Amino acid sequence: MAELSFCNLTKRFDGAVALDAISAEIEAGEFVALLGPSGCGKTTLLRLTAGFDQPSAGEVRIGGDLVAGPGRFVPPEAREVGIVFQSYALWPHKSVAGNVSYPLEVRRVPRAEREARVAEALALTGLTDFAARMPAQLSGGQRQRVALARCLVFEPRAVLLDEPLANLDLALRASMQEVFSMFHRRTSATMLYVTHDQGEALALADRVAVMEAGRIRQFAAPEVLYREPADSFVAGFVGDGAVVSARLTGRAERDGLWLDVLGQEVLSRSATKAPTHVSIRPEAITLRDEAPLRARVSSCTYLGGRYRLALDAAGESLVAFSAQRAAPGETLGIELRDLWAFRDAGAQPVQAPALTDA
Ligand SMILES: Nc1ncnc2c1ncn2[C@@H]1O[C@H](COP(=O)(O)OP(=O)(O)OP(=O)(O)O)[C@@H](O)[C@H]1O
Numbered sequence: 001m002a003e004l005s006f007c008n009l010t011k012r013f014d015g016a017v018a019l020d021a022i023s024a025e026i027e028a029g030e031f032v033a034l035l036g037p038s039g040c041g042k043t044t045l046l047r048l049t050a051g052f053d054q055p056s057a058g059e060v061r062i063g064g065d066l067v068a069g070p071g072r073f074v075p076p077e078a079r080e081v082g083i084v085f086q087s088y089a090l091w092p093h094k095s096v097a098g099n100v101s102y103p104l105e106v107r108r109v110p111r112a113e114r115e116a117r118v119a120e121a122l123a124l125t126g127l128t129d130f131a132a133r134m135p136a137q138l139s140g141g142q143r144q145r146v147a148l149a150r151c152l153v154f155e156p157r158a159v160l161l162d163e164p165l166a167n168l169d170l171a172l173r174a175s176m177q178e179v180f181s182m183f184h185r186r187t188s189a190t191m192l193y194v195t196h197d198q199g200e201a202l203a204l205a206d207r208v209a210v211m212e213a214g215r216i217r218q219f220a221a222p223e224v225l226y227r228e229p230a231d232s233f234v235a236g237f238v239g240d241g242a243v244v245s246a247r248l249t250g251r252a253e254r255d256g257l258w259l260d261v262l263g264q265e266v267l268s269r270s271a272t273k274a275p276t277h278v279s280i281r282p283e284a285i286t287l288r289d290e291a292p293l294r295a296r297v298s299s300c301t302y303l304g305g306r307y308r309l310a311l312d313a314a315g316e317s318l319v320a321f322s323a324q325r326a327a328p329g330e331t332l333g334i335e336l337r338d339l340w341a342f343r344d345a346g347a348q349p350v351q352a353p354a355l356t357d358a
Contacts, residue, residue, distance in 0.1 A: 002025035002026060002027055002028075002061070002064075003026055003027060003028040003029075003030070003062070003063055003157065003158060003190040004025070004026040004049060004060075004061070004062060004158055004190060004192065005024070005025045005026070005059075005060070005061040005064075006022050006023055006024050006025075006045070006049075006058065006059070006060055006061075007023050007058055007059040007061075008021045008022070008023055008057060008058035008059070009021070009022045009023070009045070009048060009055055009057075009058035009059065009060060010022075010055060010056050010057040010058050011041075011044050011048060011053065011055055011056050012056045017214050018041050018044045018214055019041045019044050019045060019048070019055075019214045020041075020213070020214035020215050021057075021058065021215075022041075022045065022058070022214075022215065022216055024209060024216060024219055026158075026190060026192065027190075028063075028188075028190055029188040029189070029190055030190055030191070030206050030207065031184050031190075031191045031193065031204060031205050031206045031207075032191065032192050032193065032205055032206065032207050032208070032209060033193045033194075033195055033200070033201035033204060033205035033207075033208045033209070034046070034192065034193070034194045034195070034208075034209050034211060035195060035196065035197075035198060035201040035208050035209065035210050035211065035237075035238070036196065036210060036211035036212055036237070037196060037212065037237070038196060040211040040212050040213060040214065041211055041213075041214040041215075042194040042195075042196075042211055043162060043194060045194075045211075046160050046162055046192060046194050048060055048068060049062075049081065049158075049160055049192065050076050050079065050081055050083055050160055051067065051068065051073070051074060051075055051076035051078075051079050051081075052076060054068060054073055055068050055069070062079060062080075062081065062157055062158065063157050067079055079157075080154075080156050080157045081156050081157060081158045081159070081160055082150075082151030082152065082154070082156035082158070082159040082160070082189075083151065083159075083160045083161075083162070084144070084147045084148055084151055084159065084160070084161045084162070084164045085147070085162050085164070086162055086163045086164060086166045086167055089147065090135040090143060090146055090147060090150075091135070092134070092135055092136065093134075094134075094135075095131065095132050095133060095134055096122070096127060096130050096131050096132070096133050096134075096135070096138070096146050097118055097122065097131040097132065099135070099146055099150050100118045100121050100122060100146065100149045100150045100153050101114055101115075101118045101153075102150065103150060103151075103153055103154040104117060104118070104153060104154060107154060117153050118131075118153060120153075121149040121150075121152055121153040122149055124149070124152065124183065124186060124187075125145040125146075125148055125149040125152075125179065125183070126145065126179070127142070127145055127146065127149060130142060130146075139172075140167055140168050140172065141168055141172045141175065141176055144164055144165070144168070144176060145176075145179060147164070148164075148179070148180075148183060152183065152187055152189065156189070157190065158189070158190040158191070158192060159189050159190070159191045159192070160191075160192050160194075161180075161191065161192070161193045161194065162194045163194055163195055163196070164176075164180075164193075165177070165195075165197075165200065173200070177200060177203055177204055180193075180204055181204060184204075193205065198237065198238050198239070201222070202222040202225075202226070202238070202239075203222075205222065206221065207219060207220060207221055207222075208220065208221075208222055208225055208238075210225065210233075210234050210237060210238060212233055212237075217230060217231060217233050217234050218230040218231075218234045225238045225239070226238060226239045226281070227281075227340060228269070228271065228340050228342075229279050229340065229342065230342060231342055231343075231344050231345065232277055232342075232344050235277075235279040235340075235342075239281060240281065240282055240308075240319050241279060241280050241281040241282055241284075241318075241319050242279075242280045242316060242317060242318045242319060243277050243278070243279055243280070244261060244262060244277065244278060244280060244316045244318075245276060245277055245350075246259040246260065246261050246268070246275055246276065246277055246278045246339075246341055247259060247260040247349075247350045247351065248260075248274070248275070248349055248350065248351050249265055249351075250351060251265075252273075253267065255267070255269070256268050256269050256270060257270050257273070257275065257341060259275065259278065259339070259341055261278055261280075261336060261339065262293060262313055262314040262316060262336070263293070263314055264292070264293050264336060266278075266336045266337065266339055267337075268339040268340065268341040269338065269339070269340050269341065270340065270341035270342065271342070272341070272342065272343045274343055274349035275341035275342055275343050275349065276342075276343050276344050276348065276349050276350070277341065277342060277343075277344050278339040278340060278341045278342075279339065279340045279341075279342070280318060280319075280336060280339055282308070282319045282320050282321045283321070283338075284336055284337060284338050284339055285311075285318060285319075285320040285321075285334050285335070285336060286334065286335045286337065287320060287322055287332050287333065287334060287335075288333050288334070288335050289332075289333050290333055291333030291334055291335045292333070293313060293314070293333065293334050293335070293336070294313065294331050294332070294333060294334075295311040295312060295313035295318065295320075295331070295332050295333075295334045296311065296312045296313075296329065296330070296331050296332075297309055297310070297311060297326045297327065297328050297329065297330045297331075297332065298310045298311065298312055298317075298328060299328055300322075300325055300326045300327070300328065302325070303321075306321050306322065306323055307321065307322045307323075307324065307325055307326065308320075308321060309321070309322050309326055309332075311332070311334065313334060318334070320334065
């Protein structure tokens with residue numbers, strides 16, 4: 001049974017739709033990221049799950065129990081979910097151990113058990129040596145670990161995290177990502193993690209829900225989002241690369257469709273027989289001097305170990321990787337392979353005229 005489930009979940013603020021009939025299921029122990037641009041409804045979905053807001057329509061279930069829906073609303077304190085905010089929200093006058101112990105005191109857990117569980121939670125988050133410190137004496141990363149320890153100590157059914165790393169610098173974000181991963185592996189907690197940072201979502205989550213304008217555009221494993229984006233929005237928002245229009249040549253094979261892409265006939269993977277666009281990831285472009293498709297280098301950036309080339313080819317902007325530096329203005333030959341084709345809502349598939357051997 002799904003641990004968290006949303007059915008036609010809708011939230012309107014003064015008539016404006018923030019969440020538009022979302023349905024999704026999250027399995028016990030899954031780490032799910034909600035990814036999307038500012039204002040797409042990520043925090044609203046988290047707040048409805050926590051019980052800080054009531055839905056305008058639809059249902060939220062936790063562990064199969066209806067916690068919000070027609071005629072029913074379970075308040076946040078009775079939902080048994082842990083929440084980690086960007087702002088840490090620690091008690092400033094309690095020590096680290098005091099903060100972590102608090103949820104157990106509220107639940108009237110006996111002292112000996114409380115002390116054992118606090119020690120365990122501090123050990124799991126690497127805070128044992130900081131037990132007696134006050135929050136003001138900690139770094140941002142350490143404070144966030146206290147917030148995590150405080151939420152795992154009462155063994156919640158699910159942990160909700162709202163941009164927990166947004167206040168930390170880049171190096172600390174990377175090391176805290178490892179703390180979250182380790183925490184998830186060791187506790188098998190169900191986690192719902194809000195971020196607008198695609199790197200964070202792809203690195204941490206088992207599955208990512210890509211949201212836009214109150215809807216989920218695609219809910220899939222990171223590798224699937226990258227290799228098989230459902231539409232132009234997902235292809236553009238997740239990972240590097242380009243989206244260009246494609247035309248059917250009418251030829252199909254067991255492992256794909258032949259499409260006219262930038263004037264070349266390219267075998268493409270697809271889930272639909274009538275695609276309108278292709279996603280061209282940098283790995284799908286091979287540089288080859290004698291290739292007939294010509295591309296002009298518009299910029300070259302060193303990434304460490306390889307170069308990222310921004311290219312113009314047949315009026316489209318592409319991205320390729322190269323082992324060698326290239327000069328802006330230089331012309332290169334490129335080959336396309338292993339493209340992913342999809343149909344964009346509203347776009348009509350087009351049949352290409354027969355390609356001639358140029
Ligand atoms: N209390 C509120 N009153 C009115 N409108 C609200 C309220 N809370 C959110 N909204 C609106 O609902 C929409 C979704 O907001 P939400 O905070 O869920 O987005 P988000 O994806 O979390 O964005 P961000 O990444 O900027 O935090 C936005 O248009 C926002 O302005």
